[in-house]
Amino acid sequence: MPKINSPAGLEELRNRILSIRDQSRPCIAICGGTSCHNLDNQSVISAFKEAIKKKPVEGKVDIRETGCAGFCEKGPIVVIYPEGICYTAVKPEDVPEIVSQTVIGKKVIKRLVYTDPNTGEKAVHENEIPFYKNQMRLLTCNNANIDPRNIEDYLAIGGYSAVVKVLQTMSPDQVITEIKESGLRGRSGGGFPAGRKWEAGQKAEGDTKYIICNCHEGDPGACVDRKMMEGNPHSVIEGMIIGAYAMASHAGYIFVGDEFPLTVENTEIAIRQAEEYGLLGENILGSGLDFTLKIKIDGGGYVCGESTALMASLEGRVGEPITKYDHATERGLWAKPTVLNNLQTWVNVPLIINQGANKYSTIGTERSKGTRVFSLVGQVNNSGLVEVPMGITLREIIFDIGGGIREGKKFKAVQVGGPLGGFVPEGQLNLTVDFDELSKAGLSMGPSLIVVDESTCIVDMVKYFLTFLSDESCGKCTPCRDGIRQMLKILTNISEGKGNEGDIELLEGISEVQNKAALCALGQGASGPVLSSIKHFRDEYEAHIKDKRCPALVCDMLSSVIL
Amino acid sequence: MGRIKMSVVTLIIDNKEVEAEEGTTVLEAARSAGIDIPTICHHEKLKPYTACRLCMVEIEAKGRINLDTACSRPVADNLVVRTRSETVDRIRKMLLELMLAHAPDAVELQDLAQEYGADKARFEKEPSFCILCGLCVRYCAEVKKKNAVGFVDTGVSREINFIPEIASKECSNCKECFPLCPTEALQATYLLTHALAFPTTPF
Numbered sequence: 001m002p003k004i005n006s007p008a009g010l011e012e013l014r015n016r017i018l019s020i021r022d023q024s025r026p027c028i029a030i031c032g033g034t035s036c037h038n039l040d041n042q043s044v045i046s047a048f049k050e051a052i053k054k055k056p057v058e059g060k061v062d063i064r065e066t067g068c069a070g071f072c073e074k075g076p077i078v079v080i081y082p083e084g085i086c087y088t089a090v091k092p093e094d095v096p097e098i099v100s101q102t103v104i105g106k107k108v109i110k111r112l113v114y115t116d117p118n119t120g121e122k123a124v125h126e127n128e129i130p131f132y133k134n135q136m137r138l139l140t141c142n143n144a145n146i147d148p149r150n151i152e153d154y155l156a157i158g159g160y161s162a163v164v165k166v167l168q169t170m171s172p173d174q175v176i177t178e179i180k181e182s183g184l185r186g187r188s189g190g191g192f193p194a195g196r197k198w199e200a201g202q203k204a205e206g207d208t209k210y211i212i213c214n215c216h217e218g219d220p221g222a223c224v225d226r227k228m229m230e231g232n233p234h235s236v237i238e239g240m241i242i243g244a245y246a247m248a249s250h251a252g253y254i255f256v257g258d259e260f261p262l263t264v265e266n267t268e269i270a271i272r273q274a275e276e277y278g279l280l281g282e283n284i285l286g287s288g289l290d291f292t293l294k295i296k297i298d299g300g301g302y303v304c305g306e307s308t309a310l311m312a313s314l315e316g317r318v319g320e321p322i323t324k325y326d327h328a329t330e331r332g333l334w335a336k337p338t339v340l341n342n343l344q345t346w347v348n349v350p351l352i353i354n355q356g357a358n359k360y361s362t363i364g365t366e367r368s369k370g371t372r373v374f375s376l377v378g379q380v381n382n383s384g385l386v387e388v389p390m391g392i393t394l395r396e397i398i399f400d401i402g403g404g405i406r407e408g409k410k411f412k413a414v415q416v417g418g419p420l421g422g423f424v425p426e427g428q429l430n431l432t433v434d435f436d437e438l439s440k441a442g443l444s445m446g447p448s449l450i451v452v453d454e455s456t457c458i459v460d461m462v463k464y465f466l467t468f469l470s471d472e473s474c475g476k477c478t479p480c481r482d483g484i485r486q487m488l489k490i491l492t493n494i495s496e497g498k499g500n501e502g503d504i505e506l507l508e509g510i511s512e513v514q515n516k517a518a519l520c521a522l523g524q525g526a527s528g529p530v531l532s533s534i535k536h537f538r539d540e541y542e543a544h545i546k547d548k549r550c551p552a553l554v555c556d557m558l559s560s561v562i563l
Numbered sequence: 564m565g566r567i568k569m570s571v572v573t574l575i576i577d578n579k580e581v582e583a584e585e586g587t588t589v590l591e592a593a594r595s596a597g598i599d600i601p602t603i604c605h606h607e608k609l610k611p612y613t614a615c616r617l618c619m620v621e622i623e624a625k626g627r628i629n630l631d632t633a634c635s636r637p638v639a640d641n642l643v644v645r646t647r648s649e650t651v652d653r654i655r656k657m658l659l660e661l662m663l664a665h666a667p668d669a670v671e672l673q674d675l676a677q678e679y680g681a682d683k684a685r686f687e688k689e690p691s692f693c694i695l696c697g698l699c700v701r702y703c704a705e706v707k708k709k710n711a712v713g714f715v716d717t718g719v720s721r722e723i724n725f726i727p728e729i730a731s732k733e734c735s736n737c738k739e740c741f742p743l744c745p746t747e748a749l750q751a752t753y754l755l756t757h758a759l760a761f762p763t764t765p766f
Binding site: 074200323469471477482486517 | 635657662686697721
C-alpha cells in the first residue's frame with residue numbers, strides 16, 4: 001500500500017473501497033472482543049470456516065471477527081448479514097445449523113435468538129434487544145461493523161474523515177474552539193473540561209510536546225477502555241491525530257497494561273497500518289503534520305492509572321505517584337508539556353469534529369455532554385458494555401438496559417466507580433449520570449457499575465475491594481498503605497465474627513485521615529467503599545459486630561453460627 | 564556556577580511573618596523561623612518524598628484552604644500556613660498510631676506520640692519494624708549513588724531489602740544509612756540479609 005499523500009487521496013481510497021464492497025454480500029460477523037474470546041469464540045469461528053466449506057455459499061460469504069459487540073453476558077454474539085439476524089451464546093455445535101438454516105436458508109433459528117428473561121419475548125435483530133435498544137451507541141456502535149485489524153473496514157464506515165475535515169478546513173485554534181464548545185469533559189472521572197486542557201497544551205511553550213492516551217484500566221469489573229481500544233483502535237488514533245494537530249505535538253503514547261494482550265495486539269496492528277497508509281509518521285496526508293504514535297505497555301498495577309505514576313512508568317521509572325505542583329500541560333512527561341486524556345475522551349474527538357460541537361452538545365445534561373460507556377456487571381441479567389447519554393438515571397441503566405436483577409432477586413446496591421467509588425442504594429437510584437451530580441453524591445464517574453443483589457454481603461464486598469487495594473496501592477505513603485492494612489484487618493475481624501464495639505468509628509477515623517492525608521487519588525479514595533457502605537448499610541455492620549450474624553449468609557464463620 | 568540571586572517572598576506561618584527565598588519549601592521556611600513541623604521521611608540532603616505525611620499543614624492560598632505536605636510545598640507570597648489545627652493534629656495522631664504499630668518503642672515516634680496523644684497500642688503490633696520512610700533507600704540512591712538497598716513489592720507487602728550483589732561490595736565500608744533509620748531496625752535488616760545471602764562470611 002503506497003502512502004496516501006493528501007486528504008483528497010484518502011477520500012479517493014475510501015470511495016474505491018466502497019465501490020468494491022458489496023453491501024448485500026452475506027457476512028457472518030462474530031464478536032472478537034475479550035469476553036467472547038474467553039467464551040471460546042475462536043472455536044465458533046473455526047466451526048464457521050469449516051461449515052461453509054463445499055457448501056453453495058463457499059466463497060460467497062465473508063466471515064468477520066469484529067470488535068466487542070458489548071453484550072458480553074450472552075457471548076459469543078454472531079450476527080448474520082445482510083439480514084442482521086443476531087444469535088447469542090453461540091456454541092460450535094450450533095454452527096452447522098446456522099449455516100444451513102440461516103446463511104443458506106434465510107430462516108431464523110428461534111432457540112438461538114435473544115429471549116427476554118423477564119417477558120419471554122424473543123428479539124431477532126440486534127436493535128430489538130432491550131439491552132441495545134435502550135442505549136445510545138455513538139462511540140461503540142461501529143465495533144461490531146468492523147474488523148479492528150483491518151484499517152479499510154474503518155475507512156469504509158467513514159473513518160478518518162474527521163482528520164480529513166480538520167486538515168482541509170480547520171485551523172488548530174478552530175479545533176480547540178470546537179472541542180471547548182462541545183462541552184467535552186475528561187472521561188477519567190474528574191471531568192476536567194477537555195478543551196481547556198487542550199488549550200493549555202497548545203499555549204505551552206516548547207517544541208516538544210506530548211499527548212498521551214490513558215488506556216490503563218485496572219478496576220475490578222471494568223473493561224471499557226480495553227474493549228473500546230481493541231474493538232475500534234483507529235477511532236482512538238484518529239482522535240489523537242486531531243489532538244496532535246491542534247496542540248502541535250509530534251509524539252504521542254497509548255498507555256496500556258500488559259494484562260490486556262488483545263488490546264495490545266490490535267493497537268500495534270492499527271498503528272502499523274495507520275503508518276503504512278500515511279496517517280501517522282512524517283507529513284501526514286501531505287499536510288506537513290508530523291506525528292509519531294507509540295504504544296507503551298506497562299507492567300500493570302492499578303496505581304499506574306494515576307497521572308504522575310503513569311508518566312513515571314512511561315519514563316521508565318517505578319510507577320509511583322509523586323507530589324507535583326506544576327500542571328502536566330506545562331511540565332509533564334520528561335518535563336515537557338503533556339496532555340493526558342483518557343481513552344474515552346479521545347474517541348469522542350472524531351465524533352465532535354464530524355458532527356460539529358453544536359449537535360454534539362445537544363446530548364447530555366447542561367454541564368455533562370455526550371455519552372458515557374460503562375461496564376455494567378454483577379448480578380444483572382444483561383451485563384456488558386453499555387453506552388448511555390449523560391443524564392440517564394442509574395435505575396434506567398440497571399433495569400431497562402441491564403434487564404433488572406437475576407433470578408428475580410431483590411436489588412441491593414450498585415457500586416459506582418470501582419475500588420475508589422461508593423455504593424448507591426435503592427432509594428438513590430434516580431441519581432443521574434452527570435459529573436456534578438455524581439460528585440455531589442460523593443461518587444466519581446468511574447468506568448464500572450457493579451450491581452449486587454440481596455445475596456451479597458456488603459461487608460464482604462468492601463473487604464474484597466480493600467484486598468484489591470492492599471496489593472494495588474504502591475505502598476509509598478503511610479495513610480494509604482497502613483490505613484488499608486488496618487481497615488482490612490478490622491473488616492476481616494468483623495466478617496469472622498470477631499468485630500468489636502467501636503470498629504465502625506475506627507474505620508471512619510482511618511478513612512478521614514486517608515482521605516485528607518494520602519498522597520494520591522488512590523489513597524484519598526480508598527475509603528470510598530468503606531464510608532458509603534457504613535452510610536447506607538450500617539445495620540449490616542452492626543449485625544456482624546453485635547449479633548455475630550451475617551444477614552446475607554455470606555461470611556462463613558457467622559453463617560455457620562446460625563445454621 | 565554562580566548562585567542565581569533568588570527573590571524573597573513573605574508568608575505567614577502560625578501568625579508570624581516569615582521571609583523565605585523563592586524555591587525553598589514551607590518546611591524550610593518554618594524551621595528557619597524556629598517553628599517546628601514534625602517529619603519522619605524528610606532529610607535535608609534528599610529530595611522531598613512526601614510519604615510519611617506527618618508534615619501536613621493547613622495552607623491558605625488565594626482564599627482556599629488546603630492540607631499539604633510542608634516538606635514539598637514551595638513557598639509563595641501571601642501563603643498563610645497553620646502548622647497546628649484540630650484536623651492537622653488528628654491526622655498526625657492517626658499517622659503516628661499507624662507507624663507505632665510497627666515500631667512501638669522507636670524513640671523518635673514516642674516523643675511525637677506524647678505531643679499528639681497517640682496511643683502506641685491503638686493497633687495490634689505488626690511483624691515488621693520498618694515504617695517505609697525510605698530514608699535508607701533514598702540516601703543510598705541520591706547521596707551515595709549505590710542503590711544497595713531498595714523497595715520491593717507493592718501495597719501492604721512493600722518492604723525494603725538490601726541487594727546482596729551490591730551490598731556485599733559497598734555496605735561494609737559505608738553504613739551511613741544506619742543512623743538515619745527512625746525505628747533503628749535497619750541494621751537488623753542488613754545483618755539478616757547479609758547472614759542469609761552470605762552464610763559463610765562473618766559480618
